[in-house]
Amino acid sequence: MITIKEIAKELNMSTTTVSNVIHGKTKEVSPETIERVQEYLDKVGYVPNLNAQNLASDQSKIIGVVIKTREDHYMHILSEPFVSEILGGIEQVIREAGYYMMLYISDDIADILKKVAAWNTDGLLLFWMLDDDALRVYKRYRKPVVCVDTYISREVVKEFEDSFVNIGLEDEKGTYETVKYLISLGHERIGFLSDNHDGVDLQRFRGYRRALSEAGIEYSNKDFFELRSTKNEIHKSMAKLAEKAERYSAVICCSDVYASMLINACELRGVKVPEDLSVVGFDDTIPARLSRPAITTVHQDIEKRGKLAIKTLLKMIRGEKPKKSEIIFKTTLMKRDSVAERKK
Amino acid sequence: MITIKEIAKELNMSTTTVSNVIHGKTKEVSPETIERVQEYLDKVGYVPNLNAQNLASDQSKIIGVVIKTREDHYMHILSEPFVSEILGGIEQVIREAGYYMMLYISDDIADILKKVAAWNTDGLLLFWMLDDDALRVYKRYRKPVVCVDTYISREVVKEFEDSFVNIGLEDEKGTYETVKYLISLGHERIGFLSDNHDGVDLQRFRGYRRALSEAGIEYSNKDFFELRSTKNEIHKSMAKLAEKAERYSAVICCSDVYASMLINACELRGVKVPEDLSVVGFDDTIPARLSRPAITTVHQDIEKRGKLAIKTLLKMIRGEKPKKSEIIFKTTLMKRDSVAERKK
């Protein structure tokens, strides 16, 4: 790999000049010099050494995309349709902006923080942070951070108010409206399926509870369909939930994949969807549209959200102050074929 | 961020010593010094500057994962189930080996090559290279390379014989056996659906052709269901192919997603799968199992293949010569519910 120094020597000029034309800082360079350098650069196919560049300029052009994952989840986080769809948009924007994406996947925030510091990343995109982890990140990382789908408590936010930016979603409203819709179709025994009780899913649960309570329908802990989603357990767990579902007329799932899996488990027991059981998903990822029956689900514009998150981060990296500390994307219920009126 | 120099000064020793204990080059350091340094390191939470480290040591701990993509494809390449599933395994192995993954997605190999050189990546994992691109990579990149799913011509291979490593699949056999299976069920009008005619899909096409010809079934160009897979065209294109499919009794698709989309398009026309039409997918990705009817498909162990690819690359980076220049993974036909006997 040819270096600036070599080029400078070859062309009988200083590295500064070469560096300047490389970076288009061209106001103080004579046209003919520019020409000469540019030509030579093209000729030898000069490629900068980014490690050197980064070291000297104290930046990195790396955006850290941080996804905290649970080990032993039944699928790798990159295979989750929501993740792969949002990453697609993110990757594209990062690339087009001339930055590089580095994925930090781990269940250990301390580890991630180390790596992020080691690489001197220019900014961080954080998924699904919870209080503790968010706090740790904000305390240690002194550069732009944008969160996605992050619900952290008021007290925690207070500590770093001016630097907290979240690109969120109407999670609560999403399930709230879904339940109202189901009730309007005559459903009363409505279950809620999730594999956790934090963050996003907690909000979705709250929306579900609110709609139930407004309709005067009593909620019991049994109505929470808790899925054990480890590699070993998921199928057995889903089969159990399908059995339980026979005593319900509708189940709301926290993801389209779970909805699809539940439908499968039900069909295995001879329970027809939507005739015997209505099933709703969440996110409107590709599997919802691929499914037969197509899954009624809470739609969000995943790609747009990811792109906005990264654009916001990029702006902050360029020194702009974010206008809002939170942007909440709308959800809309996509009525498809996995929901029917409750049988009399 | 604290530096080695600062630590050395604080501890009244040289940077060499500090560096040595950091890297465990401990045979020439007295136990008490080690102790003292280690303690201080932990205390201040030292994090190395990787850009500096890489610059000085002429490596990077970065594995470049190169995916050539077509712009305007109907979905971002990261959302392709095959890609996200294989990347999951790859990411995990890279991370556990203490390396970093950098994704290079582009339709322009020259651009990728520049970035890869700029970052001084330690090795490259290449997906789906075709002759021209492979040649360019091998000519310019003088470090370990492992290919996945790469069919390049003998002449091209010859040029870099000793450095070509491919982790492939029995693509040809996969469709060959599928067609034989279909024929055994009485099918004769069998279509082949794909969005391209290169590399992997070309081999799959050949297997299909071979089985047809062995069975004495004539092939016509019309039997190739060519899908236009751009964002704008895909749905219309699939609808057309579904219409065409009415004149067939079975269609083999080059991916599970395409199989699923075809089934949907058929159902829309009142064509039942598998009763009226048998549909087969390829890869056995998650959508195949999620689908109803579950899709009969050509299974491969995606995760294992990705992991082997990256393990092989890691070995080469550590200086081992690869034992084989090609490892071909087996395919097996997963018989599920999207195929039935041909109606009399």
Place this chain on the structure above:
DNA sequence: TTGAAAGCGCTAACAA
């Protein structure tokens, strides 16, 4: 067993 110092390739302040 430890330390001094050169150098990795680049940037940028300052001098000319």
Place this chain on the structure above:
DNA sequence: TTGTTAGCGCTTTCAA
């Protein structure tokens, strides 16, 4: 308009 030079933080050779 162009050049000199001192770093950026780290590794590593060679000397002590």
